[in-house]
Amino acid sequence: MLDHQASWDRLFHALSDPHRRAMVQRLTHGPASVSELAKPLPMSLAAVVQHLQVLQAAGLVRSEKVGRVRTCQLDPHGLRAAEDWLKDQRTTWERQLDRLGDLLAEEQ
Amino acid sequence: MLDHQASWDRLFHALSDPHRRAMVQRLTHGPASVSELAKPLPMSLAAVVQHLQVLQAAGLVRSEKVGRVRTCQLDPHGLRAAEDWLKDQRTTWERQLDRLGDLLAEEQ
Numbered sequence: 033m034l035d036h037q038a039s040w041d042r043l044f045h046a047l048s049d050p051h052r053r054a055m056v057q058r059l060t061h062g063p064a065s066v067s068e069l070a071k072p073l074p075m076s077l078a079a080v081v082q083h084l085q086v087l088q089a090a091g092l093v094r095s096e097k098v099g100r101v102r103t104c105q106l107d108p109h110g111l112r113a114a115e116d117w118l119k120d121q122r123t124t125w126e127r128q129l130d131r132l133g134d135l136l137a138e139e140q
Numbered sequence: 141m142l143d144h145q146a147s148w149d150r151l152f153h154a155l156s157d158p159h160r161r162a163m164v165q166r167l168t169h170g171p172a173s174v175s176e177l178a179k180p181l182p183m184s185l186a187a188v189v190q191h192l193q194v195l196q197a198a199g200l201v202r203s204e205k206v207g208r209v210r211t212c213q214l215d216p217h218g219l220r221a222a223e224d225w226l227k228d229q230r231t232t233w234e235r236q237l238d239r240l241g242d243l244l245a246e247e248q
Contacts, residue, residue, distance in 0.1 A: 037158040044156035050145040060232035062240075106233050115226040122219050124168035132170075 039091070043114050046090035051075065052083050056092055059106040066095075066102050147199070151222050154198035159183065160191050164200055167214040174203075174210050 046052055055069055070080040084104060087093040091110035095102050154160055163177055178188040192212060195201040199218035203210050 037161075040161065041156050041158060044152050048149050048152035048156055050149060053145075053148065056229055057232075060229050060236065062236055106229075108230065108233060111226050111230050111233075115223060115230065118219050118223040118226070121164055121168045121214075122216065122223065124165075125214050125216060125219075128168065128170055 039113075040117065042086075042090040043092070043110055046086050046092055046110075047114065049083065049086075052087055055080075055083060055087060055104075056106065056111075059093060059104060063103050063105040066104065069104060147221075148225065150194075150198040151200070151218055154194050154200055154218075155222065157191065157194075160195055163188075163191060163195060163212075164214065164219075167201060167212060171211050171213040174212065177212060 047056070051073055054073065058064060058069060058072075066077070066080060066084065069084070070077050073080060084093060084095065088095065088107075091107055091113070093104050093110075094107045095104040097103075155164070159181055162181065166172060166177060166180075174185070174188060174192065177192070178185050181188060192201060192203065196203065196215075199215055199221070201212050201218075202215045203212040205211075
């Protein structure tokens with residue numbers, strides 16, 4: 033789990049952009065260089081690098097530079113943290129519904 | 141699943157604010173009036189209403205006005221859609237890792 037509200041802010045903010053989500057989706061199929069990531073996107077390489085920085089700060093992507101090529105890969109921790117937060121909310125809500133159902137059944 | 145990229149933008153953007161996440165967390169425990177939702181939050185009622193509008197547009201919250209009281213409740217579709225998107229990415233990535241593992245095992 034993430035420690036601070038700011039980490040959750042960064043994580044969900046990173047996912048709120050269609051190009052950043054496209055980058056995450058691309059990286060689920062395996063690592064890619066920055067130029068490979070940029071290829072299908074309608075923007076400059078500089079803009080891609082900025083989006084990558086947002087994804088890295090959010091814990092969704094890691095990158096490493098070997099020689100002149102920077103290779104990016106998915107960081108599963110960010111995805112899992114976001115999924116866990118949502119699952120926690122859903123299960124709390126479902127438990128609450130079940131309790132209400134039990135109360136109604138008892139009253140009848 | 142949501143139809144348009146803009147729907148995903150709205151959904152993850154709605155979750156990127158700590159006060160909106162606090163409202164979602166409160167509503168997992170059951171419906172609440174707008175003033176009940178506002179009580180623990182360090183902001184004006186008008187600001188709370190604005191946040192609620194963002195949550196409603198994202199499909200995370202529904203509200204209904206009966207008499208003079210507007211009651212809000214969690215809309216589970218938004219939470220589930222976001223959770224499903226994240227799960228899809230994670231399972232694609234895990235399948236890719238498994239394939240890599242198989243390839244390495246075959247080579248040895």
